[in-house]
Amino acid sequence: MTSLKAAVLSAVLAAFWWEATGTPTAASASKPLVLIVSFDGFRWDYLTKVDTPNFDELIASGVQAKYIKDVFITKTFPNHFTLVTGLYEESHGVTGNAMYDPAFNQSFGMNSTDPKWWNGGEPVWIANQKQGGRSSVVLWPSGNVNFSGILPDYFFPAYDASIPFQHRVDVIIDNFVNGRVNFGALYFQEPDHSGHLFGPDSQEILPILSMCDRTAGYLISRLKESGLFERINIIITSDHGMTTISPERVLVVEEFVDPNTFPYRTTSNNPIMSIWPENDEDTEAIYNGFHGKNQNMTAYLKENIPAKFHYRDNRRISPILLVAKEGWQIIDNRTGSWPTHLGTHGYNNDLMSMHPFFIAHGPAFKKGFVAEPFSSTNVYALMCHILGINPSPNNGSWENVRSLLAPTPVSTRDRPSTNDVSPTGGDGHSGGGGISKFTIFGICLAAGLVILVITLLAAMCLKQRTYCEKPMSYQPIADTSLEKDTQEPFLPNSRL
Structure with missing residues (x-):
């Protein structure tokens, strides 16, 4: 009897071992994989300034847009939120890196995770989790915000620019490799940081661009080592571009209108300035x-802000908006620190200097294809389409970027739903969300082992009627642990 029990146990363990080592876990086994990566401030033409062999590899076997058009105002927080919600700033409500809300009578700072500032949109990772997926978010703006009681399954609790780029890659790729997630969002603060310090046309920016390319190379190598490179759909893009500025080209708000004469407050998103009159009758x-007083600045009443900016219908947009001409800055007064940066962004999103790059690679995308420019509001809908999930209301459409996608062959026997995605490559896996032949083999093997176990148990019960015992009660434990450096916390979100 002992040898019979051992045989049964061995058979069961063999089945579970094959499942653990031969197939991904439930989070990703039957789901398309999507990873969006942002290199902050990576202007569309930066790819021509230095050799970028790793970006070039993705382009050669994937797709590239000539550029994408970011949303106005061309600042970091609003545009990152647009990428993952598909909404214009007036719709999602993140109207700048700095904001004032007259209903709250409070100002927003870039470290704020209070949901009240973010609840105008639902990021793609929340939609993914609501529809059965799991997500990992590494330092993406809003990635540590609680949306209606939901946080990412894995996230950093606070932004920390000192976390090495390779470690960020390792954290998120390990989550994909271990089958914990089917969606990831990954953020790097370069080349934006260096673009501000030195300017986009400086010699100092060149090694930073090369470093960004090497980071992409490390990401590619990790995916190839894990066997995920041809399965995962990668989108590498940015939030905005960058243009050259000078400390000599600065406009001072208080030199146009004395706040002691007409009281007002300001919210600075230099080179954009929001003016909030304390008395409506002074507007x-x-x-x-301001209007017509300087050719290097345009003043708008809120109701006259051009419709093309999609920056009017929100209470966080001020009654008066000042927009500097490219290359100029706007500051409050001369009593504070004088701007010394040599590069910035935030200007009219029609300017070529404000446009970011876009590269995508994976089974859902064409190979060697160059797309015409498109709006960044379409990226969210594109990701939802590939993931096979229903998007929240948004200002974009995956139909606008259909040209990026590989054809999807459909048989009458296995026709995907409208939310299914393009097929994966020829590595033994079937189309987006399909079952690979390895999985089918595993299911058959497991089924055979289960039949064997049942047969053996039945034989034992026949030989010894007292064998069957009341099963032991237990409570399963969901393992959401994540290997990490203790000094750089990355939190699994335990929602029971």
Whole structure:
């Protein structure tokens, strides 16, 4: 009897061992994989400034847009939120890196994770988790915000620019390799940081661009080592571009309108300045103090902000908006620190200098294809389409970027739903969400072992009627642990 029990145990363990080592876990086994990566401030033409062999590899076997058009105002937080919600700034409500909300009578700082500032949109990782997926978010703006009681399954609790780029890659790729997630969002603060310090056309920016390419190379190597490179759909893009500025080209708000004469407050997103009159009846007089007074600045009353900016219908947009001409800055007064940066962004999103790059690679995308420019509002819908999930209301459409996608062959026997995605490559896996032949083999093997176990148990019960015992009660434990450095916490979100 002992040898019979051992045989049964061995058979069961063999089945579970094959499942653990031969197939991904439930989080990713039957789901398309999507990873979006942002190199902050990576202007569309930076790819021509240095050799970029790793970006070039993705382009050669994937797709590239000539550029994408970011949303106005061309700042970091609003545009990162647009990428993952598909909404214009007036729709999602993140109207700048700095904001004032008259209903709250409070100002927003870039470290704020209070949901009230973010609840105008639902990021793609939340939609993914609501529909059965699991997500990992590494330092993406809003990635540590609680949306209606939901946080990413894996996330960093606070932004930390000192976390090495390779470690960020390792954290998120390990989650894919271990089958914990089917969606990831990964953020790097370069080349934006160096673009501000030195300017986009400086010699100092060149080694930073090369470093970004090497980071992409490390990401590619990790995916190839794990066997995921041809399965995962990677989108590498940015939030905005960068243009050259000078400390000599600065406009000072208080030199146009004295706040002691007409009281107002300001919210600075230099080179954009929001003016909030303390008294509504002063709005016209304050506006007239700016309007037409300098050719390097345009003043708008809120109701006259051009419709093309999609930056008007939100209470966080001020009654008066000042927009500097490219290359110029706007500051409050001369009492604070004088701007010394040599590069910035935030200007009119029609400017070529404000446009970011876009590269994508994976089974859902064409190979060697160059796309015409498109709006960044379409990236969210594109990701939802590939993931096979229903998007929240948004201002984009995957139909607008259909040209990026590989054809999807469909048989009458195995026709995907409208949310299914393009097939994976020829590595033994079937189309987006399909079952690979390895999985089928595993199911057959497991089924055979189960039949064997049942047969053996039946034989034992026949030989010894007292064999069957009341099963032991137990409580399963979900393992959401993540290997990590203790000094760089990355939190699994335990939602029971």
